[in-house]
Amino acid sequence: EPEVTQTPSHQVTQMGQEVILRCVPISNHLYFYWYRQILGQKVEFLVSFYNNEISEKSEIFDDQFSVERPDGSNFTLKIRSTKLEDSAMYFCASREDGNYGYTFGSGTRLTVV
Amino acid sequence: AQTVTQSQPEMSVQEAETVTLSCTYDTSESNYYLFWYKQPPSRQMILVIRQEAYKQQNATENRFSVNFQKAAKSFSLKISDSQLGDTAMYFCAFIEGAQKLVFGQGTRLTINP
Numbered sequence: 001e002p003e004v005t006q007t008p009s010h011q012v013t014q015m016g017q018e019v020i021l022r023c024v025p026i027s028n029h030l031y032f033y034w035y036r037q038i039l040g041q042k043v044e045f046l047v048s049f050y051n052n053e054i055s056e057k058s059e060i061f062d063d064q065f066s067v068e069r070p071d072g073s074n075f076t077l078k079i080r081s082t083k084l085e086d087s088a089m090y091f092c093a094s095r096e097d098g099n100y101g102y103t104f105g106s107g108t109r110l111t112v113v
Numbered sequence: 114a115q116t117v118t119q120s121q122p123e124m125s126v127q128e129a130e131t132v133t134l135s136c137t138y139d140t141s142e143s144n145y146y147l148f149w150y151k152q153p154p155s156r157q158m159i160l161v162i163r164q165e166a167y168k169q170q171n172a173t174e175n176r177f178s179v180n181f182q183k184a185a186k187s188f189s190l191k192i193s194d195s196q197l198g199d200t201a202m203y204f205c206a207f208i209e210g211a212q213k214l215v216f217g218q219g220t221r222l223t224i225n226p
Binding site: 093 | 163215
């Protein structure tokens with residue numbers, strides 16, 4: 001069964017450093033998403049991406065965040081200057097056009113120290 | 114804004130029992146999709162079951178079934194013959210149109226041997 005692949009599975013970074021979280025969505029999917037989950041809390045929407053541009057973003061997704069689909073297969077989330085409160089599980093998801101069954105990746109656990 | 118409410122933070126049942134997890138949501142739309150996701154200790158998000166609002170028949174996937182009450186905006190998940198591997202966080206989620214998936218706060222389900 002096709003999978004959404006996320007790397008790395010766990011990343012530890014110093015506060016103020018830039019991090020890039022990587023995702024490879026399912027190949028025929030057209031909609032891409034990033035969500036995050038702070039430990040013990042619910043899953044929160046960050047951003048959606050379609051047709052090579054952001055289609056919606058939440059208030060969490062401020063100027064410190066950016067997304068890119070640099071080569072037609074990867075979908076990346078960049079955090080420019082990490083803060084302690086960015087520590088969370090970050091999930092990438094994708095879906096087909098007309099099918100609302102999201103497929104989630106296994107997540108990247110980001111720890112900011 | 115759409116909201117999803119799970120009123121049971123934690124539930125615990127014995128193996129082989131049946132358990133029902135509650136979910137209510139708020140929307141003014143008539144067509145939308147509802148989901149239950151399972152998050153085991155590995156923290157991966159796994160789709161358990163989905164329901165299209167325009168379908169009157171309740172969705173069923175093996176031991177998992179839903180009770181979809183559209184007028185009451187209720188979407189409960191029933192797990193029959195519960196197994197130890199069902200121990201996880203369960204999230205109810207909602208999407209309308211091409212918008213983002215909105216999650217409830219989650220219910221931590223423990224199946225005891």
